[in-house]
Amino acid sequence: MQVTETLNEGLKRGYTITVTAAELDAKVQEKLLEAQPEVEIKGFRKGKVPLAILKKQFGQRILGDAMQEAIDAAMRDHFDKTGDRPALQPEVKMVGGEDWKEGQDVVVEMSYDALPPIPEVDASKVTLERLIVKADDKAVAEALDNLAGTAKSYDDRKKGSKAKDGDQVVIDFKGSVDGELFEGGSAEDYPLVLGSGSFIPGFEEQLVGAKVGEEVSVNVSFPETYGAKHLAGKAAVFACTVKAVKEAKAAEIDDELAKKFGADDLAALKGQISERLEAEYSGAARAVLKRALLDQLDGMVKFDLPQNLVEAEAAQIAHQLYHEEHPDDHGHAHGQIDPTDEHKKLAERRVRLGLLLAEIGRKAEVTVTDAEMTQAVLAAARQYPGQERQFFEFVQKNAQMQQQLRAPIFEDKVVDHIVAQAKVTEKEVSKDDLQKAVEALDEM
Incomplete structure (x- = not known):
């Protein structure tokens, strides 16, 4: 040989x-x-x-x-x-x-x-700032108001009242296209909150001003992208009978509300909200810190990049951005999408940082445990309610899917490894300042 x-x-x-x-x-x-x-x-x-x-x-x-x-x-x-x-x-x-x-x-x-030789990085020369946000009384009160809003009830308005935006109307309706009733287009005693956007565009607005006992003909057109193809783009008439008009009533913020959400009392609920908010703030602050770390690493090292990796990444970026800009195009019959210079520049950064983090992780013997993978699969499976078992079997047989789930866990563990050796200072900021920092990430 x-x-x-x-x-x-x-x-x-x-x-x-x-x-x-x-x-x-x-x-x-x-x-x-x-x-x-x-x-x-x-x-x-x-x-x-x-x-x-x-x-x-x-x-x-x-x-x-x-x-x-x-x-x-x-x-x-x-x-x-x-x-x-x-x-x-x-x-x-x-x-x-x-x-x-x-x-x-x-x-x-x-x-x-071939993968290039990756230069060593002195993590002790990395300087980072971790933003700290405390959950203040105002934020907790705002979250409580939102919870109370989700637990609101609806009480009948006075006889003869007209339905307003935000009211709940209880209706019977029958939908027809070209004079023929269609399957799934009828219901009785249906509670519909006006302004919720839960029905076809234009439907709810035509019930504003209706009273109990009135019959309203709602004329709408199904969207061109409607899921049922035989109805997509078709004009429809819904014969509606208004049986009740109810106004929203926010839940009282008290111990009873707390119990509805699994807390012993209002004080315990406030404590839970405070912990959840600070966990959310911590996650957002981590995203800001991680971006700062990657920016520094990108400036600290330079090495040749495998062009086939860069080309594959640029093509993936161009394809992803195309679908973000054309959300109605769910297929792949759009022909070839040529990456721009901007796509290629972003691809070079991603490939460079990906190779660098992989090498740092390899040398530090960073691994993803079976327990961490199981948690990742469980989290992903929740996106497919009722099909969790099939999803598990799919992941077990699909090495590429396993790598997709493993990669972000590995990257985060490598980031933690670097941050542990870097010079990190903490800075307490407001929720608004943190929000601005997070929004700035999308603008970069």
Whole structure:
């Protein structure tokens, strides 16, 4: 077996791997001998089938396996000897392809971009500021008001009152398109809060001003993007009967409200709210600190980047931003999206920082535990209520999905490792100042 270098420019590498016909034949013989004791063919006792017959019957399949094993072994040996780590899966193609015949040498061309040497970073030279926000009485009171709003009740208005925005109307309705009732378009005693936006655009506004006992014809058009394709874009009429008009009544902020939310009393609820708010503030402050850390790291190190990684990342950024700008385009029939210079610049930063954090984590022996992965899978599975089991099975069989869940955990642990060695000062700020710092992250 012979490996010959054909390209060595920057991080780009190219090699030819030659497996001689004699080596390949020996590998096939070896695999036939391994299989012989277990093979049973009509006319021969188990383990007594002649090699010539085995080769005739199974030779082509074993030849393919032997060829793949020989090439894989040559690649592993090459990476062990050179210390190269390919940025992406090496591109491998067989010279001759379909023209190759048994008895000939196998020649394979292998190319890849090698991961660059990553310079050391002195974390003690990193200076960071951690923002601290306390949950003050005003913030707790605001959160309590919001909770009371979610627990509000609705009481009947005085007889003859007109429904206002924010009121709850109880209605019977029947929907029709072109004079025909359609499935799922009718209900009785339906409580609808006007202004909630829970019905088709334009529906709720036409019930403002209605009174108990009135019948209202609501004329609307289903959105072009409506989930039921047979209704999308269609004009519809809903015959509505108003059975009640109710006004919202905020819940009293007292011990009874606290008990509705699982607290012993109002004081305990305030304590829980304070803890939750400070946890939210802490999470936001961490995002600000992490961005500051990444900005410093990006300025501290420079090294060559594997262009295939940069190109793949730039393409991913361009594709993601396209769908953010075109939220109604859920498919992938939009053709090729060419990355801009801005996309490429962002891709270079992400690749540089990704490689740097990966190397720091590798040297620090940072790992993601099974328990951490389980928690990540549980959190992701909550996005698919009723399908949690199927999601778990999907993750177990999908290495790429496992890596998607593992990567952010690994990155956060590496960030914590660096921050622990950096010079970090704390600064107490207001909630508004923290909010401005968080908003500034999106503008960068």
